[in-house]
Amino acid sequence: MSGTGSVLDGKEIILGITGSVAAVDDVRLAHALRRRGARVRAVMTDAARGIVHPDAITYATGEETITRCSGMVEHVTCCGDGGSADLLLIAPATANTLCKIAHGIDDTPVTTFATTALGSGMPVVIVPAMHESMYRHPGVVTCLSILEEWGVRVVEPRIEEGKAKIADIRDIVIEAERAVSGKPLEGKRVLITSGACREEVDDVRILTTRSSGRMGEELALQAYRLGADVTVVHNGTIPCIRNVHIESAGDMREAVHRICREAPVDYYISAAAISDFVPRRHEGKILSGETVILELVPQPKIIREVLEAEYRPKHVIAFKLGWDSETAAGALLDEGVDLVAANTPDTLGAPSGRYVLLGREERREIEGTKETVAAGIWDALL
Incomplete structure (x- = not known):
């Protein structure tokens, strides 16, 4: 897919997918990011693989989906110091995953990529999706605050039908664009x-x-x-x-x-x-x-x-x-x-x-x- 002159042209986005039912939206999200000129590569947790097949994500991104961190140390080559990626976008992010990230726990491919990205100073955008009661849990609220203090951009969910649903794809794409733009208008x-x-x-x-x-x-x-x-x-x-x-x-x-x-x-x-x-x-x-x-x-x-x-x-x-x-x-x-x-x-x-x-x-x-x-x-x- 060719670029459109957007700020995503030529940028590499690592799309982290965790075990929320909203993972089914990632096929459309990957296509939307690519239409804006981005190169997208996905990394999935085992729980996410139970909701959407990695082959579907591979088809949507045009890149082999990462389901485990191998001896090729993909998390470092993509998100480490001098890594190839420009942004780590975790969408959807479950309560389990975002709380692990906020406490430096590294036990899935997605949390390993997050630890590496945060350590290298790479932009990170997290898009929560879960039941509303989970989103209100004091521990989850605290972890979201910690992530925001670290400079992570948290895209607020849509509160509907007792659920904190994943944000609209258009909004997620715009937030990804803001994260990689260099923000020449920051503070204006x-x-x-x-x-x-x-x-x-x-x-x-x-x-x-x-x-x-x-x-x-x-x-x-x-x-x-x-x-x-x-x-x-x-x-x-x-x-x-x-x-x-x-x-x-x-x-x-x-x-x-x-x-x-x-x-x-x-x-x-x-x-x-x-x-x-x-x-x-x-x-x-x-x-x-x-x-x-x-x-x-x-x-x-x-x-x-x-x-x-x-x-x-x-x-x-x-x-x-x-x-x-x-x-x-x-x-x-x-x-x-x-x-x-x-x-x-x-x-x-x-x-x-x-x-x-x-x-x-x-x-x-x-x-x-x-x-x-x-x-x-x-x-x-x-």
């Missing part, structure tokens, strides 16, 4: 406004745009992969980051100012199709069949207020939509914006598009999926 606070706003016309109707929020989502996920603390103000939900839910432009404006006041923001990216006009609201429901004239009231420009505020973020990035967007971008740069992504209206709601990135001293073009564009924007900022 990123605020993104995304998607469309919804302005009430009457009790049942709204005025909005065709924005899907995909560009903001990809910018947020890329920032998270690169180690940032990310907050997105929008009306959707993005995994792994802090979601602040809003409906209207007024809600978005209030949320942006509140978040900027809470703590210094390093990067503010205005990727939302924020309502320039809000209709004067009709009380009740406008009767069908009537001719109605809507009065549109102009709204304050959030980005201009942010630029002028005493809590102005260190870096401000804007999107400018319109057929003359490159010309209009110049005014934003003059007002203090660091970078403008200029695009035409046909990109609104589309999965891909062409963007021109304009800075004070540079101009570059990016064309492709919005994930590709988001990665290009962060490349330009770093």
Whole structure:
């Protein structure tokens, strides 16, 4: 499988599989990691082999599955000092295994790989899966805290039906990407406004745009992969980051100012199709069949207020939509914006598009999926 330009391109991941029934998801997980460009090799406990056959995992990874540590000292060649691997990802991790790792107990291939990886300083990500009562056990809670103190990233399970179920595969892949990215944005606070706003016309109707929020989502996920603390103000939900839910432009404006006041923001990216006009609201429901004239009231420009505020973020990035967007971008740069992504209206709601990135001293073009564009924007900022 070929890479996609993701941070997993060319990275080697050791996938540790333990004896949870969630091990059946590892075939899909291995494929998902490989689609992102990673080389995956699995190591299994005896208990895991009773749930999913090593041949199935070998097929999914394209590499021979390790079921015992042999005289080839695979744990050292992969996860030891100067080892070939970039990440040890244990998914699923049972209560038994994670508690053994937290106490340095080495009696399965997976725990042996973990001891070696932790000793060499390699990134380790653990994805627990067990019954909810086991997940709440004081000893398990303590062991998870120990692992986190050691720098292990613990991906929280989904609590459903009395079980602490393994996290979604998409979330696990994103956490793997963050673990191997080098985290150039670690310690940085990123605020993104995304998607469309919804302005009430009457009790049942709204005025909005065709924005899907995909560009903001990809910018947020890329920032998270690169180690940032990310907050997105929008009306959707993005995994792994802090979601602040809003409906209207007024809600978005209030949320942006509140978040900027809470703590210094390093990067503010205005990727939302924020309502320039809000209709004067009709009380009740406008009767069908009537001719109605809507009065549109102009709204304050959030980005201009942010630029002028005493809590102005260190870096401000804007999107400018319109057929003359490159010309209009110049005014934003003059007002203090660091970078403008200029695009035409046909990109609104589309999965891909062409963007021109304009800075004070540079101009570059990016064309492709919005994930590709988001990665290009962060490349330009770093």
